[in-house]
Amino acid sequence: MGVVDEIKGRLDIVDFIAGYVPSLTKAGKTCKGLCPFHAEKTPSFIVFPETQTWHCFGACGAGGDIFSFIMRQEGYQFSEALRFLADKAGVLLAERSADDAEADKRRQKLLEIVSLAASFFHSRLLQSPQAEFARNYVARRGLGAETVQTFQLGYAPNRWDGLKTHLLQKGYAEADLAAAGVLIAREDKSSGYDRFRDRFIVPIRNERGQTIGFGARALRDEQTPKYLNSPQNALFDKSAALFGLDIAKNAIRESGQAVIVEGYMDALQAYEQGYKNVVAEMGTALTDPQLKLLKRYAGRFVLALDADSAGSAATLRGINTARQALTEGVKAVPTAQGGFRYEGRLDADLRIVSLPPGRDPDDFLRESPEAWAALVEQALPLVDYYIQTVTASLNLEVAKDKAKAVATLMPVLREIPNSVEQEHYLQQLARLVTIDERVLRAELERAAQKTARPADRYSARPAETKPQSAAKTTGGLEEYCLAMLLGRPGTLNSVNKKLVAQNIDVLNTEDFADVQNGALFLAVKHWAVTPNATTDPPLQTTDPHLEGRLAGVLALWHNRPAPLEYVERELPKLVLRMRRNRLEKQIRELNQMQRDSLQTNDRDGALQCRRLISEAKDNLNILDKAHDALSITGRRRMEETFRG
Template identity: 55%
Template sequence: MSAAAEVKERLNIVDVVSPYVPSLKKAGKVYKGLCPFHTEKTPSFVVYESTQTWRCFGTCGEGGDVFNFMMKAEGYDFVEALKVLAAKAGVVLEKRTPQAEAADKQRKKLLEIVAVAAQFFHKQLLESPSAQFARDYVARRELGRETISKFQLGYAPNQRDALKSALLKRGYAEKDLEAAGLLVTKENAPSIDRFRNRFVVPIRDIRGRVVGFGARALKDGFGPKYLNSPQSNIFNKSEVLFGLDVAKSAIREKNRVVIVEGYMDALQAHERGFANVVAQMGTALTEPQLKQLKRFTDTFVLALDADSAGDAATLRGINVARGVLSDAVVAVPTMRGTVQLEGKLNADIRVATMPLGKDPDDVLKTDPALWEKTIAEAQPLVDYYIHAITADLDLNEAKGKSAAVQRIIPVIKEIPGAVEQAHYLQKLARLVKVDERTLRAELERFSAATNAKPARRQRFSSPPPPPPFPEDGETTKPARRAVKSSTRLENRCLGTIIAKPELLSYVNRALYDVGIDVLAVSDFADSVNGALFLAVKQWAISEAPTLESLMPVVPEELHGHLATLVSLWHNQPAIPPDESLQKDLPKMIVRMRRLRLEETIKELNMLQIGALEAQDRALLARCQTDISHAKATLNELDKAHDSLSIMGRRRLEEKYLG
């Protein structure tokens, strides 16, 4: 049994969920309570003890197992959730290699060192007579006592080795202080403190552990104004977001995150009671950062300075945001696919521009109401983007108009939804004072040109087709066996992709062609499979995906499961030829979804019985709506399954009958 399965077996999901859902109560065969992930007055959060799963039948509409729950509740990734729950269940995680063990130990040591350093700096700021200048600075920034202690703000003394000697005295080794980024070495001289005479801000990861420091100069002539910890074993500034550890619950509560450029802005926001604010660490927003945020909300407001540097950064940020959010679902082979997916993402990205010449810190300090207004009035991403990419053009001249149309049409083409597209076409028409029909024609021309040829399908060298084609080995099982057969199907599907990574884009294309979603993490009911797929889908589109290149991108905790899938693949009676895999894999995915839906319907039926008993009419009505909705989706899946069968047969006929 894998560690994850053992954890699931030893823990009762009701015990894990209860602390997060104080209102959880037994109601018939299930437990019901107020959803911890959205605000509601009537309980629509249900826990099924029998299947050890949970589901929100309200706004979230999400559900899963005990791991998914911890991932959502605490913002953990799968491995973090596994570690926490394994400790709770008393399950020892799989044996690790000595190297991994050593690396882990080193990381732990460095984390301890920076945590002690943070205490040292903090104590200096609070107590040291020589820190008066720093305390004056903090007072000028109007940061209060609570903010100072909550963020453990500190002061690095104006000495060569105040921190170094304090840490050496506590028994830490100099080479470890260096590895933690706390010292700088110059040739032929003893190393000295990296941060001297600076206001120091500890940077924490999502779990609240100090991983590095941001430090601001207090006087001119002491090096750069802002100095961060260098990249290290524990600090990666393109992955961490300042303030996320304290902001995460507010972000979820407000269902919105405000992203500012620097930690001083974020500190000011928290000081003024705006708790859903985080800061980038001096670079453009990156993929890992946005993915962390996506765990808490779908609404992002980028609040950046109004000056031109701020604008350029904003544009960089936007490009990343668009890339990441489409990627969050799945990599899709066609442009059309990306657009289609973007509509489903339900992500709302906005840009708030501060009044000219001001940065968020100024606005927050002088006029918190204006801050609130500016954030509330943030422009939708596309509006902002259109404005920004045409700012340098003279829209009264023919040349400027034409350039604007050339730049904006591709943006409009990417917008999902006919209504929204029409809205932006009208907007563009007004902007350049050109007839809307002319622009629509331009959009159609552009769309036709970019959609003309779908990417060529991969050619497979042709082993003789296995006549006659075996009918699908697995048919839909009765619902009571859904859980087991769904995991089996998932294992087979994922194992096939790992053995034949080139099939992934082929399969997505086939699903897309019959009008259904491409393969996504959410297709895997088993959270171990989901976590593994997250790594596999990136790897599958890499240049030469091999098992060797897969191992390093899969978290070590999942290596055991990965090995199981690989051996399942190799131990099947006969490895299917590529052509039958091409035909079967998309159908396998459809069947996976079918099983999930049947499971949902089963859960809804249970809920319905409870509602009947309690004479809860509102709930009853909602169950009925949801059930008929689920049944309609089942129908769609069946149609897609049929189309896939027909398409598969036709392709083979074309190939072998000419």
């Protein structure tokens, strides 16, 4: 559960709004008061306790949840509203420290140092007479000048103070060099020495292209260790970094696929051979932060493993982590309330390829570069690979091992979102362990019910009644609208033009009933006009608490990218549908209120409702006409696409 939901769960909207709207009184199932946002004598401001929402049926026609209320009331941005309400609700936000500015300055300085060090190493590799041996090494690996330059590959001289002297001359203190990881400090503080000496240097950059650390490979047999990395520090976290992502991200986005190799030498070789969608983990099993990072750019991952690590326990653990990481915040499922919730299900396409015995990707790519594409193409889907590897070490004739196989694999099968696929693997497992598949299916369903999350109390339903179509639910309309804008940022303008041409308001935050979606829309709107909008998601412009939602929306796009002309044609209609849904919800609410009024003999109230219902229906007609004008067959297509 995200902080927004946690806050909403702790604050009651009626109590909260009553603090701002003294006239708020109970009227049937709802509460009614004078709208705080426009002057009125007859109350038309309604709060709905059941859905924890509010709506003004008067002049402003606004509505939303507790967040949008306080944002309108106090003029807060989403971030401010979040802090304010978190405080009221007693929910602790994971804040950065109060010394943000100081920490940023410090980080900036370390980035400068590491970047200067990278230039230093690079120029040594290109020019230093001492680097002859290193240049030969580069040539032997088959890395060309373009690769050397693109990755700013370098050489650390065989001296204790080569880099140190260079950087001290630029005015940096020893302590800073040590903090940046390029210097090893000593007790007396003035005699630290270069960490990297006589090594081939590979700068590690983050996805934005900032150098954050180094990988240093030994050039001679007697040197140990063979691979030496920058230490963990304020800049460099090897469990979160992905080597090459800054260079590979466009190719990953374009191909919709990221190939992950084990070492940076593998990634360099792939680049050299023209395979540009390849990144490398930093000597750790694939981690959760790494996968979240990748999910911003693609929906399909191929993990290329060295043959000797392919079946190891560490690799399986890594894959299991990957499986779990990929399930988070990926799928949006509509709820009975007309909202949605995210369901943790395995929805990304993770495939595994193991290389021929004794070969790593570097060797393979150098020996037969043209075969790489086919190798990647043959990658096994995660579940197949997992089943194969888990069962390979078991004796499936033995009851104990059968039980172990079922216990290990059942959680994986349970998270397969597509029921046809799930059935396929269930049958496969049944054959493997020679257990009747009905027994396994019962086990699957029993386990699914046991793990139904309490947070889903409104929408929990028994596993067997889950409609098949839920398997590939695309998320709510709002999320898909955002996904299209993220995927095709240039279209916002043309979409608005089409709406205006139909005498319809441009897309705005009010169109998003969900406050996080509204805040994300604002960020996307600002980002869409920046020059880099096509390459970098709007990560800087959003509140850190929106990251989860942003990742979910990006995943939605990666799972279903659409061509530009499709987005230009369909997005205006999608906006109209979002507005239609909102109006329909209002009409339902008004009908309920009208019934309440009649029951309490409030004739005026009932009349007011009737007038408002007819107004809302007029507005529906206007939307429908605009929709028809945009396309005759449009609505049917939208139904098919988004109702699933």
